[in-house]
Amino acid sequence: MSDDTAQEARDKVDEVYRAESRQVLATLIRLLGNFDAAEEALQEAFAIAMEQWPRDGIPANPRAWLVSTGRFKAIDGMRRRARYDASLNELATHIETTTSDPLEQTNEPIEDDRLRLIFTCCHPALSSEAQISMTLREVCNLTTEEIARAFLTKPATIAQRIVRAKAKIRDARIPYEVPPPLELPERVEAVLRVVYLVFNEGYSASFGPSLTRADLSSEAIRLGRLLLQLLLDAEVMGLLALMLLHESRRQARTSASGDLVLLEQQDRSLWNRDLIREGITLVKQALASKRIGPYTLQAAIAAVHAEARSAGETDWAQIVALYDLLLRTEPSPIIELNRAVAVAMRDGPAKGLELVDALLKRGELAQYHLAYAARADFCRRLGRNADARASYERALALVKQEPEQRFLEKRLAELGQGTVSP
Template identity: 65%
Template sequence: MDAPAPIPRGGLIEGAYREHSRKVLATLIRLLGDFDLAEEALHDAFVAAADRWPREGVPGNPSAWLVSAGRFRAIDKLRRRARFRAMEPELAEQIVSDAEEGEEMADAVIKDDQLRLIFTCCHPALPQPAQVALTLRELCGLTTEEIARAFLARPPALAQRIVRAKARIREERIPYEVPELSALPERLDAVLRVIYLVYNEGYSAHSGTELIRADLSAEAVRLGRLMLDLLPQGETMGLLALMLLHDSRRDARTTPDGEVILLADQDRTLWDRALIEEGFGLIDRAFATRQIGPYTLQAAIAAVHTRARTADETDWGEIVGLYDVLMRASPSPVVRLNRAVAVGMHQGPQAGLALVNALLEEGDLSDYHLTYAAQADFYRRAGDKPAARQAYEQALELALQEPERRFLQKRLQELGEGGGGTS
């Protein structure tokens, strides 16, 4: 549930909220054992800070101060609501004991609480849509309205999804902990998958009027950085590198009017070199760990595109080779489609067309608009205008995202005038 009243405005408190609120919330959830009570406590802590900090100064450890303030106010609320005596005696005793810890909470403890919260929000017992919504709500601090708007959902329905997820965590006693080492790879995969789902929705929205939702992809990158800080595994590095390399092209992917610009046609001087260099460094670190998985391989593919000074200099042979490795590590129809596009760029449109047609004949991705867009582009490059038109029309019928629909309509109008590639 969202905060019951706005946090008092002002540069000092707003800045502290941005810096500390998610860390403090994670610890309050651990101490109080309840998401909603912890959110109320977080709100109350910042109200107290707004009252005291301007007069007394910011404490040396703001996060610990806020945890302490929120925790004591939560206990007061429990007593006032006459719920304290009805609670499990052990839980009541634990809350009081924790409250007596004072303000000496170490930063390392708070950091561990964030890691615990990520694994709780992404627990496999929760449906994936609930994992995404809960992660954005609790770890990113987005309101239910903001999450609903990002995923084109109705706010009441989104709110119910979050409520049900919290109830399931409580009723099934889903542990608030980092998994044991033996279970960590599988559970880490679930966390990284949720982060990448959030990023992809921001990078290329599935539907709506805008291709890019920068705020959503920025939240995913922030989560990726947090995961890297908390758990520096090879695939964590690979995922963050992949997101950064894609994000480096954001300003070049659309016109000022929001129209799609394909990768081959982008102004590469607009690519963000700082993000690119950070991504390259993360890829090197990921390969050095020898924990090379699908995200690291996808990042390596993105790096080949990024290193090319022009589209014509792209090393498509290297990209095909990386896709061959990715197919062994994480086979999927989408990977097959992307490999088919790379083969078509490397060996010619007929070679790519044969692979795309095979995918369609097998029934894989037959309802995915990008499959037909790739097929259409190969037909267009091969000079088969009637087949290209039919494929573009099929892609247009399936596409939900308005800039992509306008791009496909433009292709239908301009068949034979060249161009092609990915965005």
């Protein structure tokens, strides 16, 4: 084989690794029944590919070849180690007889394996943090260092979380399966929650100096697309639409200096029209389904914003109506707060203030900075500057993210200039 074709084969190995290593892993986990053994087998299979493909050519079905090689290597390894641990021999025979070599079988349910992997990583018996770390590591192939950087924590913390999660999967025997239809809605909900948490962490980082960590958001969108490809479900569509519509505003929501720009002040020409088009198409599809869930409704709200050419042209009545529906499917004080903001836009700040004050009185939002920020804004628009100032100060005392803090400080300062000192 010439040097050129050898290089081509090596490039092909890289390409297959990027595109298919997670699918190969997902199938190896099913065949070997163990995450660690599957990861080891995956690495071995790719190492052998790196050696053989440049010499012997690229196999007709690279993915099946890799699964087959990984499976064979794992069984072989167990047999060799059986000298020290006799139970491994039994295990090797068990795997050999109960699973088939994918090269001999053409209709392996590969896609199912990826769904199995997602449902296992997002199993509700794992803690929320563990679900997120496992999904990013095993499904998205981020390294522990990358995950740690995204969540501003130490790689050792993430690594430990993953080790513990794998130990629980093994010891508590969390099965590697797509849940049966009866349990599917609840389990899909758990998966979507993980995807949305990842997206939000990337879109509005909950702490730290930067407003967005774009990589996490694009991972979440990639996950959403993968899920939709594997599982035709209205809420999967709704969540993907919601993420795309939020993502479309990324450019516009921070200024050059990294400050927060509110929706009404954003330069709408910066919004990504392709993402909006895709998002709106998905929302329409999801709304046409029988089961309209909270993600679809939130996406519909985002779509109404996306369709308005300017903030002033927003159809606030429709937004309030969508919030009413959302509150019926998912009662939450934060959604009530958002509804209050929409009502203020439709009926004026006095009406919004009334709703927010009633909400704050109930206490659930007492530590939530955006409740005070909304209240401050209503007061400001009503000319009640002293009240506005007090609420901005409360919000500032609670805010944890620097760009949001700067935004509130700016508003507070503007208020100072506008008042006439006695």
